[in-house]
Amino acid sequence: MNKYSAFCAAVAGATLAACAGTAMQSTESEKPPFGDAASMAFAADLWQAMGAAGLRGSDALHGTPYTGQHPHGAILDTLDTTLTVAGRQGEIIVKRNYGGEGVSKAAVADDPGRYLKAVTVMFRREKGYDPDNADWFWVKYLPDGSLDRNAKGMALAGRVAKGASQGCIACHRGAPGGDMVFNNDRY
Numbered sequence: 582m583n584k585y586s587a588f589c590a591a592v593a594g595a596t597l598a599a600c601a602g603t604a605m606q607s608t609e610s611e612k613p614p615f616g617d618a619a620s621m622a623f624a625a626d627l628w629q630a631m632g633a634a635g636l637r638g639s640d641a642l643h644g645t646p647y648t649g650q651h652p653h654g655a656i657l658d659t660l661d662t663t664l665t666v667a668g669r670q671g672e673i674i675v676k677r678n679y680g681g682e683g684v685s686k687a688a689v690a691d692d693p694g695r696y697l698k699a700v701t702v703m704f705r706r707e708k709g710y711d712p713d714n715a716d717w718f719w720v721k722y723l724p725d726g727s728l729d730r731n732a733k734g735m736a737l738a739g740r741v742a743k744g745a746s747q748g749c750i751a752c753h754r755g756a757p758g759g760d761m762v763f764n765n766d767r768y
């Protein structure tokens with residue numbers, strides 16, 4: 582029994598409308614929360630918008646490289662700003678993950694493209710997208726813009742991996758301030 586039907590069963594006197602509503606949510610929650618066609622399409626739009634805004638590619642803006650923490654790269658840089666994707670503006674945090682032979686802050690500052698391993702992004706979607714998790718859309722791109730995948734072959738785009746004990750959401754829920762963001766409590 583999931584938490585919605587548990588709630589419905591527990592509230593014996595719940596009105597029919599309330600229970601119908603929760604039943605709908607429970608169907609919704611059985612869909613894969615990430616890696617589905619709609620999430621992949623949104624990830625493609627986001628990648629394109631990032632290109633147009635200079636948030637990726639060889640001419641991209643870069644933050645100051647700093648020493649990273651697992652599971653992100655050995656060296657990281659993080660930018661946060663706002664971006665319009667598919668006609669809607671939202672907050673975006675772009676974290677570039679660097680690694681490989683000879684990686685260091687200076688080497689990355691000098692030639693970021695050479696050490697780039699992945700681009701992890703949080704983009705704040707419309708209200709209601711994922712109210713349990715501050716409406717963040719999560720995605721992990723490889724340097725060429727293709728999507729990284731988990732061991733089951735699911736693309737890491739969407740509500741990754743909502744309900745699981747590991748993954749973007751599970752780990753970021755531990756960030757201070759309840760906004761799922763580690764680097765600041767601004768949101």
Ligand code: HEC
Pocket residue numbers: 648649650651652653657659674675676701702703719720721737741747748749750752753756761762763764765
């Ligand atoms: C095991 C824990 C863990 C997992 C899993 C994880 N992260 Fe993070 N993430 C962190 C930590 C810790 C930081 C802050 C580290 C830093 O910047 O040095 C961070 C930082 C970030 C940031 C910069 C904003 C912030 O919170 O400071 C983004 C964006 C991000 N992660 C995206 C992702 C995405 C997308 C995924 C899944 C594909 C993911 N993360 C998976 C721990 C995790």
